[in-house]
Amino acid sequence: xxxxxxxxxSTIEMMSPELLFLGKSGQPYRGTLYIxxxxxxxxxxxxxxxxxxxSLRNKVFMAEDISREIYKTLWLHIGIGEGPKTKxxxxxxxxxxxxxxxxxxxGEPFTPNRNKNKIFQL
Amino acid sequence: xxDEIEYGEKRAExxxxxxSATEYKYEYCPEVLETFENVHPGLDYWVTLNAPxxxxxxxxxxxxxxxxxxxxxxxxxxxxxxxxxxxxxxxxINKGEFHExxxxxxxxxLTKLMEPKYLEVIGIFYPRGNISIHPVAYYNxxxxxxxxxxxxxxxxxxxNNLKAEL
Numbered sequence: 001x002x003x004x005x006x007x008x009x010s011t012i013e014m015m016s017p018e019l020l021f022l023g024k025s026g027q028p029y030r031g032t033l034y035i036x037x038x039x040x041x042x043x044x045x046x047x048x049x050x051x052x053x054x055s056l057r058n059k060v061f062m063a064e065d066i067s068r069e070i071y072k073t074l075w076l077h078i079g080i081g082e083g084p085k086t087k088x089x090x091x092x093x094x095x096x097x098x099x100x101x102x103x104x105x106x107g108e109p110f111t112p113n114r115n116k117n118k119i120f121q122l
Numbered sequence: 123x124x125d126e127i128e129y130g131e132k133r134a135e136x137x138x139x140x141x142s143a144t145e146y147k148y149e150y151c152p153e154v155l156e157t158f159e160n161v162h163p164g165l166d167y168w169v170t171l172n173a174p175x176x177x178x179x180x181x182x183x184x185x186x187x188x189x190x191x192x193x194x195x196x197x198x199x200x201x202x203x204x205x206x207x208x209x210x211x212x213x214x215i216n217k218g219e220f221h222e223x224x225x226x227x228x229x230x231x232l233t234k235l236m237e238p239k240y241l242e243v244i245g246i247f248y249p250r251g252n253i254s255i256h257p258v259a260y261y262n263x264x265x266x267x268x269x270x271x272x273x274x275x276x277x278x279x280x281x282n283n284l285k286a287e288l
Contacts, residue, residue, distance in 0.1 A: 018188055018248065020177055026146040028212060030175045054186055057177070057215070058148075095175060 001048040001077045008084045010039040013113065014049075019092060020057040021066060029063055031094040033070065034112035038087040040080035067092045067106035139206045151213040152231045157200035166239065170194050171204065176211055180250075181218030188248045189221070191228065195241035198263070202236055221247045221255040229259035240268040242275060 014035040023029050033053065037043075052073065061069055067090040079086045089108035094101065136158045147154065171193040178187050191211065210231070219227065225245040233241055241261040247254055260276060262268035 057186060
């Protein structure tokens with residue numbers, strides 16, 4: 001993923017309703033991804049991040065690991081731990097399986113603005 | 123009572139996918155579709171199947187597409203078993219096809235499988251390039267009643283109010 005230089009302390013929120021990956025059984029999992037981060041001077045190119053999300057659709061994860069996986073990838077590319085530190089939070093709302101819905105979070109705690117999902121509705 | 127038990131056993135034998143270990147296929151696989159017998163063939167009633175996690179890919183760019191697929195049908199002798207339908211839909215994950223073709227492929231596979239009295243398939247695809255595509259495919263079995271129904275549904279399709287179709 002290519003990096004972009006941006007001002008420190010810029011807060012960026014991202015949302016994608018198109019997260020797809022495979023569970024341990026091989027069953028596809030669907031979810032909505034929310035990211036909240038405060039920049040320490042870097043962000044990522046959005047087309048590259050889209051490709052990364054798309055690349056997950058043929059990869060196998062335990063459902064409970066998906067937020068950590070995305071967090072680790074983001075940190076690897078834009079994380080800065082010295083001086084002004086990057087803060088990254090990842091929340092994934094998985095669609096229900098067997099009558100149970102899970103929300104998986106990792107990193108900086110935040111409350112996703114789930115109303116944003118409406119822009120993808122009819 | 124005995125008839126009901128016998129029928130239940132027969133129905134359980136008809137479906138293989140349900141209740142057994144699941145093998146997921148990642149390529150188009152109409153052969154996984156299964157049916158069970160409709161015990162009310164003399165009645166006309168709607169069956170709606172709603173699949174909000176459908177995904178396929180663009181045949182030109184390989185970018186992923188997502189959709190909710192809605193199937194409304196009036197069964198005749200056979201009905202599609204829902205787990206096999208789920209596995210069939212998963213098979214589209216790597217299938218490159220235009221939205222309009224996908225809806226017609228699903229219509230064709232299901233009508234071949236079930237020979238229903240009437241069937242319609244609606245695709246509510248996520249926007250791409252700021253445009254979302256909502257194709258609808260219809261089928262009737264040639265009886266005048268269902269031909270009239272298709273004509274009515276076609277002419278009264280509310281293109282900007284899909285809730286009316288549910």
